[in-house]
Amino acid sequence: MPESAARVFARLSTDEPIADTETVLGRAVVLGGSIAGMLAARVLSGHAESVVIIERDELPSSAQRRRGTPHDGQLHTLMHGGRMQLERFFPGFGQQARAEGAIVTSAMNIRAYADGVQKVSDGKMGLISSSRPFVESLIRRRTLDLPNVKVLTCRAKGLVFEGDAVTGVRCADENDEWIEDADFVVDATGRASKLSDWLEAGDWQRPAMRRMAIDINYTTGIFAREPGDPALAAAIAYRTPSTAPPRVATAAITAIERDRWLITIANYGRQEPIKGVDEFRALCAADQPPIYREAASGEPAGELLTYRQAESRRRDFHLLKRFPARLIAVGDAVASFNPVYGQGMSSAALHASALSDYLRSGPDLDEPAYRFFAMQRAVVDAAWQISTSADLARPDVNGPYPRGYRFSSWLINQIVDASVVDQRTAVRFNSVTYMRTHPSTLVKPSTLARAFRVNRGKPV
Incomplete structure (x- = not known):
């Protein structure tokens, strides 16, 4: 078999x-x-x-x-x-990265925000925060x-x-x-x-x-930060897709080596490029968690970097x-x-x-x-x-849709919604998105049943 x-x-x-x-x-x-x-x-x-x-x-x-x-300047x-x-390949890799300036985070100093609401921490998985070239x-x-x-x-x-x-x-x-x-x-x-x-x-x-057309646009700025390990080292804030694409669909921030913040703003569809540091800072201050405004207030470390990717393939x-x-x-x-x-x-x-x-x-x-x-x-x-x-949840993406897409997306959305407030669901969801387990593990009956109860406000 x-x-x-x-x-x-x-x-x-x-x-x-x-x-x-x-x-x-x-x-x-x-x-x-x-x-x-x-x-x-x-x-x-x-x-x-x-x-x-x-x-x-x-x-x-x-x-x-x-x-x-060409994309290595982005987050x-x-x-x-x-x-x-x-x-596994390089024993001690994390320790060496930290010794050379990377921030090795725990789940406690990572934040995620869904439509402005802070998601519950999974309490388990951390990251190595640094630039791609590092x-x-x-x-x-x-x-x-x-x-x-x-x-x-x-x-x-x-x-x-x-x-x-x-x-x-x-x-x-x-x-x-x-x-x-x-x-x-x-x-x-x-x-x-x-x-x-x-x-x-x-x-x-x-x-x-x-191929799947995605038409994603990135703008990244790097700014000076206070020396040392910050209390909050990484965050991501995303918005549910809508018929009117938001100016900032996703904003991600991470503390990187040499006491700098790296902030990436992503949007999609036909939108004007971000015009300079002042507009970038204004977008970080508008409708984003406070850490974005604080980080973008530092001294810029170079020009803004842009990147566009037309499709996944x-x-x-x-x-x-x-x-x-x-x-x-x-x-x-x-x-x-x-x-x-x-x-x-x-x-x-x-x-x-x-x-x-x-x-x-x-x-x-x-x-x-x-x-x-x-x-x-x-x-x-x-x-x-x-x-x-x-990507298929975006109104401007026109497929191709896999068989059973509507039902499977409804199930996954139940888990996504529950992961905002329920730690056990967040652990299972993040284990998939952080590439520790396969997506099929999310549709186990026990996981779905818990998500349904959480979303209906029932005790779990």
């Missing part, structure tokens, strides 16, 4: 240390040096004699923005589920400290296929072109991945692409019937979601967990990695369900 998605997700999201790794590969090649690529390289380092990361950009030596990630959240995986830099340093991992600065231009497997990567720099031999290849080149084109050019199946590798052996894809190269929900880094970490589980299972590497894609699907489906179900 096939293993349920919830059981697969539970196995991948475990916090148990990784053990029983065995070297089964000679040379592994990872395409892309972002978070997803670095985490894949970390996993492969325990199973390959050598790992080569092919990255077109020079990687910074410190926590700096880089050209290949990023390392969810509890992703944080647990980073501790987290990426720490992951990169920990990965490149491994003796069998190195970076090659060049551009990947295609794959080499021999028989039913990938055997190399076509590479080029300003002066030369060559082939990097590979016993295993991971595509981590992000939303703009060319893997589908390369597969088609090699007479393999092209994965179907699913996923490539369904798990549906392919013909696929070359010794090849997988991870991260945004597989699925990228509405960034408002903060799933990206944690999804990448869980993809790496799926790769670890796959390689430790003793697979036949001369066969396509269908078992890996089946496990990865549990993660992608979970994140896709969370983000798209919320």
Whole structure:
């Protein structure tokens, strides 16, 4: 009997240390040096004699923005589920992050607001609060400290296929072109991945692409704050979608390294860009919790940063019937979601967990990695369900609607409403949104029954 998605997700999201790794590969090649690529390289380092990361950009030596990630100046959240995986791959990751300036929060200094109402704390799950470049830099340093991992600065231009497997990567720099031999290849080149084109050019199946228009707009400001750990380190305030999109649909704030606040304001639809710091501050002061106004009153640390994402998308590798052996894809190269929900880094970490589980299972590497894609699907489906179900509640999003959407959305809304005031429901709801458990766990009869009673004002 096939293993349920919830059981697969539970196995991948475990916090148990990784053990029983065995070297089964000679040379592994990872395409892309972002978070997803670095985490894949970390996993492969325990199973390959050598790992080569092919990255077109020079990687910074410190926590700096880089050209290949235009959204990295926006607020990023390392969810509890992703944080647990980073501790598995890099023991002491949280302690090191804190020692270098990140704020490691508990549930007690995180706040969430729904339509202006403060939600009850779940009392359990915390975050690592920092900028995206800070987290990426720490992951990169920990990965490149491994003796069998190195970076090659060049551009990947295609794959080499021999028989039913990938055997190399076509590479080029300003002066030369060559082939990097590979016993295993991971595509981590992000939303703009060319893997589908390369597969088609090699007479393999092209994965179907699913898209959902979201038209989300971000503006982020960074401001100075008082030194030390703030009593309130992170907050998110969101509004129920309406026919007239609010100027601020979601506002998120987090204390980051070097005594700064990072505030992101998100809206959707056709709205004018925010014009300067004065308007940004005015929006933080209007209809937002006091912490936003206080944080935005500090000295600006640079210009406002904007970002727009037109759609969520996923490539369904798990549906392919013909696929070359010794090849997988991870991260945004597989699925990228509405960034408002903060799933990206944690999804990448869980993809790496799926790769670890796959390689430790003793697979036949001369066969396509269908078992890996089946496990990865549990993660992608979970994140896709969370983000798209919320996006479909917006009047300007026109589907596609999954089968049974109206009933399932009604059930989830019951749980969402109850999570505002009931701690036990909040624990279960946040466990899903923080990517610790699969969304299917929310529709257990006991959870639904409790939500119904809470929403009707009955004792629980």
